[in-house]
Amino acid sequence: MHELSIAQSILAIAQKAAPPDVIITGVNIQVGELSSIETESLKFAFTAIRDETILQKADLNIDIIPGEAQCADCSNIFHLPAFGHPCPRCQGFSLKILKGREMKVTSLTVEE
Numbered sequence: 482m483h484e485l486s487i488a489q490s491i492l493a494i495a496q497k498a499a500p501p502d503v504i505i506t507g508v509n510i511q512v513g514e515l516s517s518i519e520t521e522s523l524k525f526a527f528t529a530i531r532d533e534t535i536l537q538k539a540d541l542n543i544d545i546i547p548g549e550a551q552c553a554d555c556s557n558i559f560h561l562p563a564f565g566h567p568c569p570r571c572q573g574f575s576l577k578i579l580k581g582r583e584m585k586v587t588s589l590t591v592e593e
């Protein structure tokens with residue numbers, strides 16, 4: 482499962498980033514609308530792997546980054562909610578993705 486390996490990489494990032502002797506209560510991540518990550522599956526996978534790790538008390542907070550594309554034909558920049566949509570201005574399909582493919586851990590919420 483795709484989301485399980487993502488959850489494991491979130492755990493690995495948190496383990497590297499966390500200062501010693503803190504309780505992590507939240508992991509804040511950004512997920513792009515075009516990243517093909519199922520946020521519900523990711524939350525489920527996160528809950529499944531966090532036991533007996535430094536994230537056992539942590540919640541996963543997901544911030545969705547909207548997809549954004551630029552049309553190669555008319556330079557129009559627009560919101561792209563999913564792949565397979567043409568440019569709304571000229572109906573062209575030559576699109577450059579500007580935003581929305583990322584998945585990154587932005588911060589950890591900790592309790593001293």
Ligand SMILES: [Zn+2]
Pocket residue numbers: 552553554555556557568569570571572573
């Ligand atoms: Zn266009």
